[in-house]
Amino acid sequence: MDYFHLSAGEDSLGQISSLGLAYLGDGVYELMVRAWLCLHGKATNKGMHRAALDYVAAPAQARLAQRILPLLTPQEQEVFRRGRNSRTATVPKGASVAQYHTATALEALFGWLYLRGETDRLNQLFTQMMEG
Numbered sequence: 001m002d003y004f005h006l007s008a009g010e011d012s013l014g015q016i017s018s019l020g021l022a023y024l025g026d027g028v029y030e031l032m033v034r035a036w037l038c039l040h041g042k043a044t045n046k047g048m049h050r051a052a053l054d055y056v057a058a059p060a061q062a063r064l065a066q067r068i069l070p071l072l073t074p075q076e077q078e079v080f081r082r083g084r085n086s087r088t089a090t091v092p093k094g095a096s097v098a099q100y101h102t103a104t105a106l107e108a109l110f111g112w113l114y115l116r117g118e119t120d121r122l123n124q125l126f127t128q129m130m131e132g
Contacts, residue, residue: 007117016115018086021079022104025111030056032110032126055130058095061103064129071128076109083108 013021033055036042042051054060072080084105091100113122 005117005119006115008115013112013115016111018079018082018108019088019104021109021111021115022083022086022107023111024114025107025109026056028110028114028122029061029107029126032122036126036130058092058100058103061106062095062099065102065106067129068125071125072109076113079112080105080109 033052037051084101091097
């Protein structure tokens with residue numbers, strides 16, 4: 001199996017909870033942020049972790065997610081909605097419940113797109129978030 005070039009079918013994706021998609025999407029999103037920071041010279045080695053946190057913390061994810069909401073297809077909107085409505089046990093310090101739920105929705109969408117192998121769409125949405 002090639003875990004960098006996936007194309008999971010609807011049956012496989014339907015068996016994964018929204019929180020499972022968000023778990024995967026968190027890693028996908030963080031990897032994209034780290035690559036973006038490196039490629040755009042936004043951080044030095046010393047400040048790389050701090051710079052990444054400025055983009056991956058729930059309040060930042062929630063704010064950046066607003067940039068792509070009008071661009072989502074109906075199917076992507078449904079994945080986002082399901083992720084936002086997932087029941088989470090805790091909310092991290094420094095984030096409101098609404099911010100955390102929006103961040104979880106964004107991560108679920110990124111996990112879903114990744115598993116579907118839709119890397120072009122991931123890049124399109126990520127670029128809009130970071131540079132839009």
